[in-house]
Amino acid sequence: MSLITSIQKYSIHDGDGIRTTVFFKGCLLKCLWCHNPETQCFKPQLLCDSERCAGCGSCAVVCPQNAVREEAGKMVTDRKLCTGCGTCVDSCNLNLREVAGKEYTVSELVKELRKDEMFYEESGGGVTLSGGEVMMADMDYVEELVKRLDRMGISVAIDTCGQAPYENFERLLPYTDTFLYDIKTMDNEIHKKYMGMGNEQILENLERISSKGARIYIRIPVIREVNGTKEDMEEIIRYLREKQIRVANINLLPYHNTGSGKYEKLGLTYGGTKLHAPSGEEMEQFVTLFKQSGFQNVKIGG
Ligand code: SF4
Ligand code: SF4
Known part of the structure; x- marks a missing residue:
């Protein structure tokens, strides 16, 4: 059984087409600006x-x-x-x-997700499993879920921060159309400071799923204090090229503080008050950098 915080219908920023996004509860990273703080803890929360x-x-x-x-x-x-x-x-x-944090059986969840099947078919969409971190949920549960969706011909995308054992990725690879995979920064110390953990396992998992032929959308939350310079973006580009990551799309996601209001309701303090989004002009420059480096499918937003 896994805890789910919400099921969001008609999502158009969580992969291809119209999707229904399932938010699983629990994540090992603690990104200071997390938009869904109610998904960080693995237990139910008031x-x-x-x-x-x-x-x-x-x-x-x-x-x-x-x-x-x-x-x-x-x-x-x-x-x-x-x-x-x-x-x-x-x-x-x-x-x-x-x-x-609500428990659903796999059958209950599949029943709920099938209600939107018509939209998936018409738009080339499907189901996106997100969080929190779906790759840290009960993997017997998640594997059963993706297998059943796969058998029904429903596309599955996995939205992940990458911080999970590789074995979990391996179990889902055969049934996953696309991984929406976050890269925040190549600087391990900055990663520890803003995400609470280093990036070693995240990068290793990315390289391994790429070598197995996964279809990958790289998603980069762009935050001035974390990765907001030309040099930061060039480091990410260098990494993607050197490791020959199979990149289908790159999404540059400017920082926003949506979700900061939820912290107080959880009895928490929002840690992102000193963070800023780059200017529109800077974002356009980052797009150009990626394009000049051979990544043509790059855009601002999801
Ligand atoms: S109004 Fe306040 S005290 Fe009354 S039930 Fe709601 S939260 Fe509790
Ligand atoms: S305050 Fe917490 S423990 Fe008490 S009833 Fe509400 S959810 Fe349950």
């Missing part, structure tokens, strides 16, 4: 819009962990005690509480 809390106390009454207490007229959830059980969700008349 989100609460405390700013709008009326202090009625209904959630405190039902909480089996006594995790909710009053502080200055508002109800505050002790994150160390909260198990994300969800008992309090329906108690809030203002609908301020929700839990990220």
Whole structure:
């Protein structure tokens, strides 16, 4: 069984055509600007819009962990005690509480994904498994899911940060049309500083799936402080060329802080406040750099 935080329909930025994107919960990286912070932790998590809390106390009454207490007229959830059980969700008349992380059986999930089959067929789309990090989910579950989608002729794309054991990639390779594979920076120290871990395994996995013939879209979140110089992009280009990575597409994704509002609801602090997107002109220059280096399918955005 795997925890899923959401299923997003009609996605047009997660691979070819119209896709339904499944967000799995849990990721080993801790990117400071993560747009989906509710997918980082491997356990269910409570989100609460405390700013709008009326202090009625209904959630405190039902909480089996006594995790909710009053502080200055508002109800505050002790994150160390909260198990994300969800008992309090329906108690809030203002609908301020929700839990990220729901279990689906493979059959339930396939049933849900098949509802959009008509859109996949018409647009050349399919299903994208994302996160969090789908390659760190229960791999028996994920393998069964992709096999069943494959048997039904539904295209599967894997959106990955690459930080997972190679064996997991190997299991999915025969059933995966496209890997949407993130590269953030070639500088290992910068990688550790902004992503919480080095990039060794990420690059090794990329080289190995490429050598096995995987179809790969390289996705680069472009952030001034992380990889925003011409030299940073040239290093990535040099790496892709030297390792002869089979690149079908390159997507340059300018930094944005969508998702920063979710941190407070999770009782977390957004770590990306000092990060910036490059200018439009700089982004265009990066596109030109890739094109001049022989990568023609490069664009800004997903
Ligand atoms: S999710 Fe469960 S443990 Fe957490 S505050 Fe609500 S009722 Fe209590
Ligand atoms: S039930 Fe909702 S409004 Fe009432 S105290 Fe809990 S979070 Fe606040």
